[in-house]
Amino acid sequence: MTCKEQYENVCKDEFAGLHDKLDKMDEAIRGNGKPGIQVRLDRLEQDKLSRSKVVWFLLGIAGALLTRWVMR
Structure with a gap:
C-alpha cells in the first residue's frame, strides 16, 4: 500500500472527523x-x-455609620 492509498483509505476520514471536532470547539x-x-x-x-x-x-x-454611632 502506498502512502497515497493509505491516506485515502485511512487518514482522510480521520482528518475530516478531527476538522469537524475542531470546528465545533472553535464555535463553542x-x-x-x-x-x-x-x-x-x-x-x-x-x-x-x-x-x-x-x-x-x-x-x-x-463603617462610617458605626463610627458615627460610636462617637455619640
Missing part, C-alpha cells in the same frame, strides 16, 4: 453569532468586579 469558544465561552467568561469577570466594588462601598458606609 468564539460563539459564531451567539455568546461563546470567551464572551460569557468576560461577562462573569466583569460582574464579579462590579459586585466587589458594591461590597466595598457598602462596607465603607457601614
Whole structure:
C-alpha cells in the first residue's frame, strides 16, 4: 500500500472527523453569532468586579455609620 492509498483509505476520514471536532470547539469558544465561552467568561469577570466594588462601598458606609454611632 502506498502512502497515497493509505491516506485515502485511512487518514482522510480521520482528518475530516478531527476538522469537524475542531470546528465545533472553535464555535463553542468564539460563539459564531451567539455568546461563546470567551464572551460569557468576560461577562462573569466583569460582574464579579462590579459586585466587589458594591461590597466595598457598602462596607465603607457601614463603617462610617458605626463610627458615627460610636462617637455619640
